[in-house]
Amino acid sequence: MSSGKAWVFGENVDTDQLAPGAFMKSSLEELSRHCLESLRPEFASQVGPGDFVVAGKNFGMGSSREQAAQALVHLKVAAVIAPSFAGIFQRNAFNLGLLVLECPQAHQLHEGDTLAVDARKGEIFNQKTGERLRCAAVPEFLMEMLENGGLVPHLERKLRERKR
Amino acid sequence: MQIHSMPQTLAEKILSRAARKASVHPGEIVTCQVDLAMIHDSGGPRRVGPILRRLGVPVWDPERVVVITDHYVPTFDADSEQILALTREWVRAQGISRFHDQQGICHVVLPEQGHLQPGTLVVGGDSHSPTGGAFGCYMFGVGATEMAGVLATGEIWIRVPETIRLEWRGAFAPGVVAKDVMLFLCGKLGMDGGRYQAVEYAGEAIGAFSMQERMTLSNMTAELGGQAGLVAPDEQTAAWLRERGADPGDWSKWQSDPDAAVAEHHVFDASQLTPQVAAPHSPANSAAVEKFASVVPDVLYLGACTGAKLEDLRAAARLLQNRKIRTGLEFWVAPASVKDREQAKQEGTLSLLEEAGAKLLPSACGLCAGYGPQRLGPGQVCLSSTARNFKGRMGDPSAQVYLASPLTLAATALAGRIADPREFLKDVA
Numbered sequence: 001m002s003s004g005k006a007w008v009f010g011e012n013v014d015t016d017q018l019a020p021g022a023f024m025k026s027s028l029e030e031l032s033r034h035c036l037e038s039l040r041p042e043f044a045s046q047v048g049p050g051d052f053v054v055a056g057k058n059f060g061m062g063s064s065r066e067q068a069a070q071a072l073v074h075l076k077v078a079a080v081i082a083p084s085f086a087g088i089f090q091r092n093a094f095n096l097g098l099l100v101l102e103c104p105q106a107h108q109l110h111e112g113d114t115l116a117v118d119a120r121k122g123e124i125f126n127q128k129t130g131e132r133l134r135c136a137a138v139p140e141f142l143m144e145m146l147e148n149g150g151l152v153p154h155l156e157r158k159l160r161e162r163k164r
Numbered sequence: 165m166q167i168h169s170m171p172q173t174l175a176e177k178i179l180s181r182a183a184r185k186a187s188v189h190p191g192e193i194v195t196c197q198v199d200l201a202m203i204h205d206s207g208g209p210r211r212v213g214p215i216l217r218r219l220g221v222p223v224w225d226p227e228r229v230v231v232i233t234d235h236y237v238p239t240f241d242a243d244s245e246q247i248l249a250l251t252r253e254w255v256r257a258q259g260i261s262r263f264h265d266q267q268g269i270c271h272v273v274l275p276e277q278g279h280l281q282p283g284t285l286v287v288g289g290d291s292h293s294p295t296g297g298a299f300g301c302y303m304f305g306v307g308a309t310e311m312a313g314v315l316a317t318g319e320i321w322i323r324v325p326e327t328i329r330l331e332w333r334g335a336f337a338p339g340v341v342a343k344d345v346m347l348f349l350c351g352k353l354g355m356d357g358g359r360y361q362a363v364e365y366a367g368e369a370i371g372a373f374s375m376q377e378r379m380t381l382s383n384m385t386a387e388l389g390g391q392a393g394l395v396a397p398d399e400q401t402a403a404w405l406r407e408r409g410a411d412p413g414d415w416s417k418w419q420s421d422p423d424a425a426v427a428e429h430h431v432f433d434a435s436q437l438t439p440q441v442a443a444p445h446s447p448a449n450s451a452a453v454e455k456f457a458s459v460v461p462d463v464l465y466l467g468a469c470t471g472a473k474l475e476d477l478r479a480a481a482r483l484l485q486n487r488k489i490r491t492g493l494e495f496w497v498a499p500a501s502v503k504d505r506e507q508a509k510q511e512g513t514l515s516l517l518e519e520a521g522a523k524l525l526p527s528a529c530g531l532c533a534g535y536g537p538q539r540l541g542p543g544q545v546c547l548s549s550t551a552r553n554f555k556g557r558m559g560d561p562s563a564q565v566y567l568a569s570p571l572t573l574a575a576t577a578l579a580g581r582i583a584d585p586r587e588f589l590k591d592v593a
């Protein structure tokens with residue numbers, strides 16, 4: 001289980017903050033540089049591979065633009081941890097290979113905490129405090145899709161199997 | 165012995181059929197057959213095309229796909245031109261005949277072109293896809309990758325939702341419209357109040373709403389956080405669809421059973437609702453219009469799938485006829501579809517708006533999406549008939565966007581500050 005640092009955000013982080021409309025025509029790389037900049041301008045340039053985004057309820061609300069999740073995948077965020085997610089964002093995240101974890105106690109995590117997660121078990125381990133938090137275990141078929149790298153590689157595999 | 169089948173909600177009935185099962189239960193994950201898929205120029209061909217190519221499959225059924233251009237319309241630079249060219253080319257290559265190019269905003273064009281039938285499962289590549297729920301369709305929005313999966317297989321997984329029934333008893337007062345209902349509900353229940361479940365609007369006040377007003381309810385179910393926003397079909401639904409060449413099918417069976425179990429049932433007295441306004445930067449920041457009497461907007465935007473349909477234009481024109489908007493105010497009107505625009509022109513609604521001082525914009529997403537060149541400037545204050553006022557969406561992050569109904573926009577145009585439409589309705593016949 002690899003670990004990463006927590007970046008903490010508030011409630012109702014929306015898709016316009018994750019993927020600003022003005023950069024929707026730009027490349028994913030360019031768009032990702034502006035991910036969450038209206039909330040924390042330093043985020044995109046300083047977030048490290050394997051870090052965690054920790055937020056308040058209803059993360060990812062707003063539009064269906066999946067660049068909102070894609071930008072976080074591009075920045076190599078390991079998972080988003082929040083008490084609840086907007087439905088479309090949650091689906092998009094799994095489809096693009098981004099783990100999202102529903103954790104009612106997400107507010108007990110703090111900026112800079114070092115975290116590790118076990119999505120199948122539904123557990124978040126805070127290495128800084130030694131605490132273990134419960135989160136909703138991710139259903140097996142979604143874990144499979146995640147491990148295949150998201151919906152597209154997952155479908156590629158399934159379509160190949162069907163042809164056989 | 166008589167056999168009683170389990171009572172079911174409208175959402176459960178539609179999903180049972182789509183999953184080819186006798187019944188489904190909240191929480192159960194089912195694989196459903198999709199009856200219709202709708203995509204637009206932004207999240208559509210340019211995103212799903214490459215994925216289908218990678219998968220090596222065409223769309224599963226070109227007859228079941230509707231494509232509409234509205235986000236990068238009209239084109240404003242080389243990129244947007246290329247996006248539309250790519251869209252047209254893809255539609256041709258896939259043999260899709262239900263293509264509506266620059267005919268207006270997808271959620272308004274889809275039903276007006278007769279593509280919806282009550283009881284069907286429809287997936288849209290846009291977050292305001294719940295709009296189709298106004299016609300008794302289980303319709304919801306997905307991102308482009310998931311849409312590519314739908315287009316490749318004709319299937320989608322759904323966690324069967326609980327039903328949240330929002331019942332409005334009695335009658336709304338004059339000057340109170342569907343937009344006020346939704347701003348009120350966003351404030352009351354919050355933007356996650358819908359919990360990604362099925363919201364069902366019911367009660368005689370909802371039944372009294374026209375189809376376009378019901379569309380506004382279903383549309384803003386997105387802001388309420390529901391997956392779908394349903395209104396059970398009735399005679400009005402069937403007649404409206406027939407007029408547009410659609411087959412309403414066996415519409416009368418698509419109703420919740422009276423004894424079906426719902427997770428939440430909220431009852432409201434329609435007569436108590438007053439016009440609502442939502443302050444920056446959330447539709448949930450709503451309160452009664454009088455709280456905002458000191459707000460002086462620079463721009464009024466009557467636009468979007470939410471707030472510039474024919475009836476929205478008519479409502480605004482009714483207040484503005486033979487009057488002038490305050491000098492110094494910009495009043496931009498972007499009719500939601502070309503069809504509605506033409507009807508509004510023919511019947512004189514548009515000229516009433518123009519004579520009052522409104523400026524007409526193309527029938528497209530425009531300022532609402534914030535994708536184009538027309539955006540709000542730093543510090544500009546806007547009162548808008550759109551669905552969401554997130555920071556930076558319609559322009560500069562320092563712009564202040566308030567949301568209200570088309571009627572409240574018209575009253576504000578006359579008063580030069582946010583105003584209660586009921587004050588002005590007294591004077592119109």
Ligand code: SF4
Pocket residue numbers: 269270271290292467468469470528529532533550551
């Ligand atoms: S008008 Fe606005 S809310 Fe409607 S589809 Fe276009 S961008 Fe979305």
